Amino acid sequence: MSQPTNAPGADTFAESWLALREPADARARSRELAALTGSALTGSALTGSAPFVVHDLGCGTGSMSRWLAPHLPGPQHWVLHDRDPGLLARAASTVPRAASTVPRGVDDVPVTVETRRDDVTALTAADLSGASLVTASALLDLLTDDEVRNLATACATAGSPALFTLSVTGHVELTPADPLDAAVEAAFNGHQRRTVAGRRLLGPDAVDAAAQAFTRLGVPIEIRESPWLLGADTPALTAEWIRGWAGAATEYAATEPGPSPDTRAYLARRLAEVADGTLRVAVGHADLFAAVHG
Numbered sequence: 001m002s003q004p005t006n007a008p009g010a011d012t013f014a015e016s017w018l019a020l021r022e023p024a025d026a027r028a029r030s031r032e033l034a035a036l037t038g039s040a041l042t043g044s045a046l047t048g049s050a051p052f053v054v055h056d057l058g059c060g061t062g063s064m065s066r067w068l069a070p071h072l073p074g075p076q077h078w079v080l081h082d083r084d085p086g087l088l089a090r091a092a093s094t095v096p097r098a099a100s101t102v103p104r105g106v107d108d109v110p111v112t113v114e115t116r117r118d119d120v121t122a123l124t125a126a127d128l129s130g131a132s133l134v135t136a137s138a139l140l141d142l143l144t145d146d147e148v149r150n151l152a153t154a155c156a157t158a159g160s161p162a163l164f165t166l167s168v169t170g171h172v173e174l175t176p177a178d179p180l181d182a183a184v185e186a187a188f189n190g191h192q193r194r195t196v197a198g199r200r201l202l203g204p205d206a207v208d209a210a211a212q213a214f215t216r217l218g219v220p221i222e223i224r225e226s227p228w229l230l231g232a233d234t235p236a237l238t239a240e241w242i243r244g245w246a247g248a249a250t251e252y253a254a255t256e257p258g259p260s261p262d263t264r265a266y267l268a269r270r271l272a273e274v275a276d277g278t279l280r281v282a283v284g285h286a287d288l289f290a291a292v293h294g
């Protein structure tokens with residue numbers, strides 16, 4: 001793990017970080033694409049009394065299922081995939097409990113859940129056989145171009161539409177502006193595109209890579225912006241995010257030739273602005289819906 005916290009740029013993800021970001025994630029994800037996804041399920045050949053089967057890849061503690069299930073029609077069975085056994089255990093214990101309150105389908109029918117510990121980069125069409133929908137949230141930017149292509153092929157071959165939300169775009173707007181913003185953003189984006197164990201991560205290139213992969217397969221796609229809007233009402237998340245942002249930028253800049261930006265002073269300035277409620281941040285993300293027909 002390369003980060004003191006599990007804010008953006010981390011290799012593993014703490015439950016506390018996922019909990020902190022869940023409300024901002026819920027506000028940011030595109031409701032338009034959620035509605036499109038619901039319509040695609042309604043129109044699919046699998047309608048009837050059998051539940052829709054939704055595979056959520058890199059589920060963490062199950063945030064995506066808690067958000068999306070109420071937007072989908074009919075009975076649903078969610079298959080939650082992650083490689084982290086601790087997060088999966090948390091998902092198994094929290095999603096069914098939450099299912100009795102929040103995540104019911106639009107028809108107020110129950111949602112059932114199972115968990116699978118696996119590496120989603122190795123999933124094949126056979127693993128997704130029978131899927132009505134494949135989802136992921138905040139996952140694609142952690143993958144490589146080949147891995148995203150394989151995932152697109154697996155969805156298309158399995159005949160499952162896909163909704164991949166909250167991939168970082170690399171664009172961050174901070175108000176008020178600071179002279180070091182551009183340098184920190186560039187170093188952070190470099191960190192997002194780093195090579196880990198021979199895998200070059202997509203980072204801000206993830207949505208383009210997924211769009212190209214589905215388009216090459218002849219699958220129509222829709223993309224919507226889904227920025228986090230952070231400010232005086234999200235001080236804990238904003239502070240944690242800016243620590244992770246500056247931390248990853250520092251780590252990357254140290255590996256590059258030439259002088260590094262003074263991220264320590266930058267972070268101190270930004271945290272002071274968070275404390276007095278004057279900092280606003282729009283963190284760029286995008287959601288992609290791939291209209292695979294079953």
Ligand SMILES: C[S@@+](CC[C@H](N)C(=O)[O-])C[C@H]1O[C@@H](n2cnc3c(N)ncnc32)[C@H](O)[C@@H]1O
Nearest residue numbers: 058059060063082083084118119120121137138
């Ligand atoms: C940024 S977190 C997002 C979690 C969740 N989707 C959410 O929105 O809260 C990324 C998740 O993907 C999982 N993950 C990353 N790479 C994975 C892989 N190759 N196979 C399975 N899970 C993976 C991590 O363990 C983590 O739970």
